[in-house]
Structure formats: structure tokens, C-alpha cells
Amino acid sequence: xxxxxxxxxxxxxxxxxxxxxxxxxxxxxxxxxxxxxxxxxxxxxxxxxxxxxxxxxxxxxxxxxxxxxxxxxxxxxxxxxxxxxxxxxxxxxxxxxxxxxxxxxxxxxxxxxxxxxxxx
Amino acid sequence: xxxxxxxxxxxxxxxxxxxxxxxxxxxxxxxxxxxxxxxxxxxxxxxxxxxxxxxxxxxxxxxxxxxxxxxxxxxxxxxxxxxxxxxxxxxxxxxxxxxxxxxxxxxxxxxxxxxxxxxxxxxxxxxxxxxxxxxxxxxxxxxxxxxxxxxxxxxxxxxxxxxxxxxxxxxxxxxxxxxxxxxxxxxxxxxxxxxxxxxxxxxxxxxxxxxxxxxxxxxxxxxxxxxxxxxxxxxxxxxxxxxxxxxxxxxxxxxxxxxxxxxxxxxxxxxxxxxxxxxxxxxxxxxxxxxxxxxxxxxxxxxxxxxxxxxxxxxxxxxxxxxxxxxxxxxxxxxxxxxxxxxxxxxxxxxxxxxxxxx
Amino acid sequence: xxxxxxxxxxxxxxxxxxxxxxxxxxxxxxxxxxxxxxxxxxxxxxxxxxxxxxxxxxxxxxxxxxxxxxxxxxxxxxxxxxxxxxxxxxxxxxxxxxxxxxxxxxxxxxxxxxxxxxxxxxx
Numbered sequence: 028x029x030x031x032x033x034x035x036x037x038x039x040x041x042x043x044x045x046x047x048x049x050x051x052x053x054x055x056x057x058x059x060x061x062x063x064x065x066x067x068x069x070x071x072x073x074x075x076x077x078x079x080x081x082x083x084x085x086x087x088x089x090x091x092x093x094x095x096x097x098x099x100x101x102x103x104x105x106x107x108x109x110x111x112x113x114x115x116x117x118x119x120x121x122x123x124x125x126x127x128x129x130x131x132x133x134x135x136x137x138x139x140x141x142x143x144x145x146x147x
Numbered sequence: 148x149x150x151x152x153x154x155x156x157x158x159x160x161x162x163x164x165x166x167x168x169x170x171x172x173x174x175x176x177x178x179x180x181x182x183x184x185x186x187x188x189x190x191x192x193x194x195x196x197x198x199x200x201x202x203x204x205x206x207x208x209x210x211x212x213x214x215x216x217x218x219x220x221x222x223x224x225x226x227x228x229x230x231x232x233x234x235x236x237x238x239x240x241x242x243x244x245x246x247x248x249x250x251x252x253x254x255x256x257x258x259x260x261x262x263x264x265x266x267x268x269x270x271x272x273x274x275x276x277x278x279x280x281x282x283x284x285x286x287x288x289x290x291x292x293x294x295x296x297x298x299x300x301x302x303x304x305x306x307x308x309x310x311x312x313x314x315x316x317x318x319x320x321x322x323x324x325x326x327x328x329x330x331x332x333x334x335x336x337x338x339x340x341x342x343x344x345x346x347x348x349x350x351x352x353x354x355x356x357x358x359x360x361x362x363x364x365x366x367x368x369x370x371x372x373x374x375x376x377x378x379x380x381x382x383x384x385x386x387x388x389x390x391x392x393x394x395x396x397x398x399x400x401x402x403x404x405x406x407x408x409x410x411x412x413x414x415x416x417x418x419x420x421x422x423x424x425x426x427x428x429x430x431x432x433x434x435x436x437x438x439x440x441x442x443x444x445x446x447x448x449x450x451x452x453x454x455x456x457x458x459x460x461x462x463x464x465x466x467x468x469x470x471x472x473x474x475x476x477x478x479x480x481x482x483x484x485x486x487x488x489x490x491x492x493x494x495x496x497x498x499x500x501x502x503x504x505x506x
Numbered sequence: 507x508x509x510x511x512x513x514x515x516x517x518x519x520x521x522x523x524x525x526x527x528x529x530x531x532x533x534x535x536x537x538x539x540x541x542x543x544x545x546x547x548x549x550x551x552x553x554x555x556x557x558x559x560x561x562x563x564x565x566x567x568x569x570x571x572x573x574x575x576x577x578x579x580x581x582x583x584x585x586x587x588x589x590x591x592x593x594x595x596x597x598x599x600x601x602x603x604x605x606x607x608x609x610x611x612x613x614x615x616x617x618x619x620x621x622x623x624x625x626x627x628x629x
Contacts, residue, residue, distance in 0.1 A: 036330070046277045058287045184607075186590075372556075376556065451537050464541045475583060
């Protein structure tokens with residue numbers, strides 16, 4: 028019966044587990060390669076500025092004198108270009124995404140300098 | 148003689164989340180003429196090439212479209228590689244083909260869902276997209292992105308897939324094929340679906356050739372033209388025939404796309420079987436000089452990349468001719484003489500991607 | 507293996523004849539593309555049995571070109587696009603949008619600026 032073709036399919040699906048997650052309660056599982064956000068090991072960074080020059084959207088800012096590295100989270104397109112060009116391999120791609128927000132989200136990292144107070 | 152009236156269609160329309168506007172000239176319920184109007188999302192991405200280095204432009208090229216994103220990056224890379232005479236390693240070519248075919252499955256499944264949505268078959272739409280989700284998961288495990296992969300680069304690919312994952316992909320596809328069969332049978336045999344598709348929007352073989360239709364639109368009208376036959380990437384090593392239907396109506400276009408999903412699954416199996424070991428990228432030096440037209444087969448049809456380089460790291464010009472751009476005249480052809488109620492269906496069967504079209 | 511691509515140069519006034527000839531031989535219009543540096547160059551590509559044929563015309567900024575959309579109907583979109591983005595003057599397009607195909611903020615954004623405009627900006 029051509030009319031009942033889809034009905035049998037749907038009835039079968041009635042007895043299976045739902046295909047969707049209850050999202051805010053059950054968190055999304057990430058895969059190993061998922062490109063979520065850029066993370067930095069700031070103590071290994073030499074502030075060469077390569078990442079900021081190669082970034083297609085100009086989301087990364089590097090200040091050599093202040094030993095500061097910052098990123099505009101919502102400007103970043105997760106292309107992982109900076110991770111590849113980094114000579115010290117101190118940048119990495121982490122799984123979790125940046126949380127949604129109304130304004131711009133800027134994360135600033137300072138290197139620990141021995142004669143300065145360490146950042147908290 | 149009946150009175151003529153003009154009905155505007157779009158740019159916001161429930162069946163189509165993309166901005167295309169049509170002025171439909173009606174005689175009673177029949178469409179006599181249609182005038183398209185696009186340009187709501189023109190972003191000028193082609194101009195951006197003058198400000199980005201040619202290696203960086205891959206990221207821009209990938210963002211031209213959200214569905215055939217991988218193939219845009221691949222087309223651009225191929226054009227530059229051919230200008231610079233870079234020989235891409237075999238394994239990279241196979242990997243590119245694999246991702247390209249997975250993109251085709253994902254795009255066609257999405258389109259099937261949208262078609263079901265257009266004729267009001269909501270649960271069929273949901274089930275198509277449920278299957279598509281598995282493909283997106285494959286993308287995420289292998290590349291790290293669900294929609295925009297950023298794995299293509301000039302000279303090769305960025306990421307490799309190991310043996311177990313490759314086998315896993317084939318297992319997922321085998322399982323999916325069984326379920327897909329049940330779903331596509333609904334499209335092929337269901338009475339109400341046939342009622343909306345058979346004999347609607349006929350484009351004859353001659354008309355298809357004259358208006359320059361491409362892709363599934365052309366193949367549904369009986370012209371066996373598939374750019375994959377040119378043998379770019381790993382297609383030269385794979386065994387396949389273009390999918391052709393002869394009726395030229397909406398039903399034939401649906402059949403072509405359904406059969407292409409199975410064909411793509413078959414191609415992926417061949418890819419996994421034949422994939423050689425080895426390097427995945429070729430290092431290169433120097434700047435491109437020269438110009439080239441590169442053709443690829445996207446899910447929606449033939450895409451053309453024109454790259455003109457002047458020997459510096461900034462290119463002179465990149466031009467992308469996307470499949471929807473040439474399918475718009477074909478759409479105008481099929482719209483003439485159709486019922487007003489069938490217009491959304493007709494617009495959907497060309498598989499429009501307006502943001503691709505305007506770049 | 508990379509196939510050679512040859513581009514044949516055609517005079518502006520021979521263009522429509524060439525298009526009629528290609529149509530008669532059963533070619534399909536694949537694309538029209540425009541590049542604009544000092545003068546514009548427009549390339550018309552035709553396809554038959556997976557073989558591409560390219561024809562290129564060169565012209566000065568204010569030169570008028572006859573549309574080929576009477577021969578290949580699908581050319582009208584490409585020609586309107588060139589008109590909008592590069593400001594190429596094309597006559598007799600089948601459906602002429604009069605520069606309204608793309609809703610752009612700046613007129614002819616892809617064309618290089620005219621000298622007097624550049625001067626006006628510097629003042």
C-alpha cells in the first residue's frame with residue numbers, strides 16, 4: 028500500500044529513542060577535533076605577533092612591550108590558522124564554544140614577568 | 148481575455164529562508180511571466196581578494212556558501228594549484244573527494260527535507276534532517292567543523308583521517324543507507340508526493356540546453372553532463388556514471404538527487420577502499436602568475452572559479468560563477484505557465500542558494 | 507595533468523556574430539566574467555562536450571558593448587552584474603535592471619575610481 032508507506036515508518040519510530048537531546052539539561056558532546064575556541068599557554072608565548080598578522084578577521088591583538096595577548100572571542104571564526112602559524116606551538120584549539128553574549132567578548136592574557144606581581 | 152495582475156513573491160517567504168524576489172505576472176491563477184530580483188545579500192567577497200593574501204583567501208572562499216562550503220575552498224585551491232603547477236599528493240586528493248561527496252549527501256538530504264517542507268509534509272522533513280545530522284557528526288569528528296571545515300589548503304589538506312575512522316564512516320553509511328531507503332521510497336511512491344511533483348514544471352532537453360541549466364536541473368532533463376567526469380581530484384580513479392532522468396519535471400529532479408545520494412555513498416566506499424597511504428600536503432614556494440578557469444561539480448551543479456594572478460601575494464581577480472546563478476534563467480522558463488500554488492515548489496527544485504549567487 | 511586553456515581575442519563589434527556562430531554549433535553559455543584594471547576585459551566562455559572555449563574582448567571605460575542576451579537569454583544576469591559592479595555600458599539587455607540588480611551602497615564598487623573622483627576625494 029503506497030498510502031501507508033510513511034505511516035508504518037512513523038509507527039516504528041514511535042518505539043525508538045528520541046533523536047534530540049534535552050539541551051540545557053544534557054550538554055552537547057564534543058568530538059576530539061571540534062574547533063570551539065582558541066586557548067593560549069601564555070608562559071610559552073614569545074609575543075612574535077605572527078598569529079595576529081595571519082588572522083583572517085583580525086581578532087587577535089599582541090602587545091610586545093606590555094607582554095599582552097588578547098582575542099575578541101566573537102570575531103574569531105575558528106579557522107585555526109593562528110594555531111598553525113604559531114612558532115612556539117603555544118596556541119591550541121579547545122572544544123567548548125564561546126557562550127553567546129550581547130556585546131563583544133574580549134579575553135586578555137598577561138605573561139608572568141618575574142619582577143612584576145603575578146596576575147591572578 | 149482575463150485580467151492580468153502582478154503578485155510579488157519574496158524576498159521573505161515561508162518556504163524559502165533565502166532572499167530572492169520574484170514579480171509574478173498572473174492571468175487568473177496561471178503565471179505568464181516572472182521577473183527575478185536578487186541582490187539583497189551581496190557582500191562583495193570577490194573584491195576582498197585584493198586585501199587578503201592568496202593563501203588566506205581560502206578562508207574567505209569557504210565562507211561564500213554555508214552548504215557547499217568545502218567545494219568552494221576546493222575549487223579555489225585547485226585553480227591556484229593549477230596555475231602554480233603544484234602536484235597534490237594522491238592521499239590528499241582522495242580525502243578531498245571523500246569530503247566533497249559527504250557534502251553532496253548532506254546537501255541533497257537537506258534539500259529533500261526542504262522539499263518535503265515545501266509541500267507541507269512536516270514529519271518527512273524532520274526525518275530527512277535527522278539523517279543529515281549523522282553526516283554532520285562525521286564532519287565534526289574528521290575536520291572539527293560542522294559546516295565550515297577549513298581543511299582545504301593550497302597544496303593539500305590540513306587533516307588526515309585514520310584507518311579506523313574511515314571504516315567507521317563506511318559503517319555509518321551502510322546503516323544510513325537502509326534507513327534512507329525507507330525515506331526515499333516515500334518520495335518515490337507516496338501518492339500525495341507524486342501528486343505535487345509529477346508533470347509539474349517541465350523543462351525539455353532543448354530548453355535546458357538553451358537557458359544554460361546546470362547540475363541536477365540539467366540531468367533531470369536528459370542531458371548527461373557532470374563535471375566530475377572531467378576527472379579532477381580523485382574522480383579519475385573512481386568508477387561512476389552521471390545520473391540522468393528524462394522527464395524534466397519536479398519529480399525527475401527529485402529522483403536525480405535521490406539517486407545521487409546513493410551514488411555518493413558508493414563513491415565514498417570506493418574512496419575508502421582505494422585510498423593510498425602517504426603525504427597529505429605538498430609544500431610550495433613562490434607566487435602564482437597567470438590565469439585559469441576551474442570547473443567543479445557542486446551539489447547544485449557546475450561552479451566556475453576564475454583566478455587571475457600577477458606574481459605577487461595578492462591576486463588580481465577571483466570570480467566565482469555559482470550554479471544557482473545560471474539556474475535562475477532556467478527557473479524563469481519553468482515558471483511560465485505554471486500555477487501560482489506551484490511556484491514555491493518550482494523555486495525549490497532548482498535548489499537555490501542565494502547567498503552563493505551574490506557572493 | 508593540466509589541460510591548456512586558450513583565450514581567443516575578439517573585436518567588440520564582432521562579438522554578437524561570434525555568439526550566433528557558437529549557438530549554431532550547439533555550444534552552451536557557461537559564464538561571462540569581467541576584470542577591470544586600466545581598461546576592462548570581458549571573457550565569454552562556452553562549453554560543448556566538456557570542452558571550454560573562451561573569447562575575450564577589451565574595451566575602454568566608456569565604450570558601449572552590444573548585449574548577447576538576444577542570442578543567449580541566460581546572459582542577461584551576467585551583463586546586469588557587470589553593469590552594476592564594474593559600470594560597463596551594455597546596450598539592449600533582454601531584462602535591463604538599470605543598475606538595480608545588486609543593492610550596493612556605492613555605485614560600481616568593483617571598478618577603479620575615475621581620476622577626477624580621486625582628486626575630489628583628496629580635496
